[in-house]
Amino acid sequence: MGAWSPDGARIVYVRRQEGVVSLTIAKTNGQATPVELVSKDASFLPDWSPTGEWIVYRSAPGTWTLISPDGKAKRDLGKIATQHLTFSKDGKTLYGIRAEGDHQYLFSLTIATGQMKTIGDVGSEFAPRSYLFPGIRFSVSPDGQSILYPTNSTKTSLWMLEGVAQP
Numbered sequence: 001m002g003a004w005s006p007d008g009a010r011i012v013y014v015r016r017q018e019g020v021v022s023l024t025i026a027k028t029n030g031q032a033t034p035v036e037l038v039s040k041d042a043s044f045l046p047d048w049s050p051t052g053e054w055i056v057y058r059s060a061p062g063t064w065t066l067i068s069p070d071g072k073a074k075r076d077l078g079k080i081a082t083q084h085l086t087f088s089k090d091g092k093t094l095y096g097i098r099a100e101g102d103h104q105y106l107f108s109l110t111i112a113t114g115q116m117k118t119i120g121d122v123g124s125e126f127a128p129r130s131y132l133f134p135g136i137r138f139s140v141s142p143d144g145q146s147i148l149y150p151t152n153s154t155k156t157s158l159w160m161l162e163g164v165a166q167p
Contacts, residue, residue, distance in 0.1 A: 002014075002045075002046070003045070003046050003047050003048040003055070004028075004048060005048050005052060005069070006048065006049075006050050006051065006052045007052070008028065009027060009028060009029075010025050010026065010027050010028060010069070011025070011026055011028060012024070012025050012037070012046045012048055012055050012057075012069070013026070013046065014045065014046065014057075015034070015036075020039060020040055021040060022036045022037070022038060022039045022040065023036070023037045023038040023046060023055070023057050023067070024036050024037065025037055025069060035071075037055070037067055037069075037071045038057070038059075038067065038071070045057075045084060047084070047085060047086050047087060047138075048069075048087075049087045049091040050087055050089060050090070050091045051090070051091035052069065053068065053069075053091065054066045054067070054068065054087075054091070054111070055067050055068075055069060056077075056085050056087070056094060058084075058085075061079075062079050062080075062081075063076055063077070063078060063079055064076075064077040064078065064079075064080050064082075064085060065077060066111070077094075077109065077114070078114075080096060080098060080109075080116075081098045081099045081100065082096035082097055082098045082099075082107075083096075083097075084096060084138050085109070085138070086138035086139060086140055086147070087140070088108075088140060088144060089140060089142075089144035090144075091111075092110065092111055092112065093108050093109065093110055093111065094108070094109040094111060095107070095108055095109075095138060095140065095147055096109070096138065097122060097138075102124050103121050103124065104121065104122045104123060104124055105118050105119070105120070105121055105122070106118075106119040106120055106121075106122050106147070107119055
């Protein structure tokens with residue numbers, strides 16, 4: 001799975017080829033060879049900023065990084081215990097849900113300052129989950145006021161029915 005550039009002319013995705021994982025950009029017209037931005041360092045789904053200036057991805061050791069689409073500028077955001085980061089509609093903020101013990105905190109991260117702000121606890125029952133890997137992606141609504149992400153839950157019960165056996 002990948003992420004579209006704001007103009008729809010390119011996509012960024014994590015490519016696994018011959019045991020090597022890389023962050024790759026390809027034109028969507030199918031006429032160009034994909035370009036590797038980062039080799040052996042991307043393990044989770046990337047996201048492209050709506051302004052087009054940054055791509056955010058998680059490297060194998062768990063550090064989140066911003067990289068420019070041409071690969072010339074790179075900025076480490078540090079270790080953040082989240083499965084995905086997504087950009088705000090103006091591209092100035094990143095959102096994620098970080099795990100801390102039994103809590104799942106929705107947070108924002110201001111790109112310019114690196115300041116992280118906890119918005120609230122979404123509850124462990126609403127933790128981001130997917131049967132696929134990597135399968136967690138956050139998506140900001142068109143009005144910028146909501147975030148969509150996958151979760152699932154299972155409930156197991158044991159029932160005993162009495163009085164059903166006939167002599």
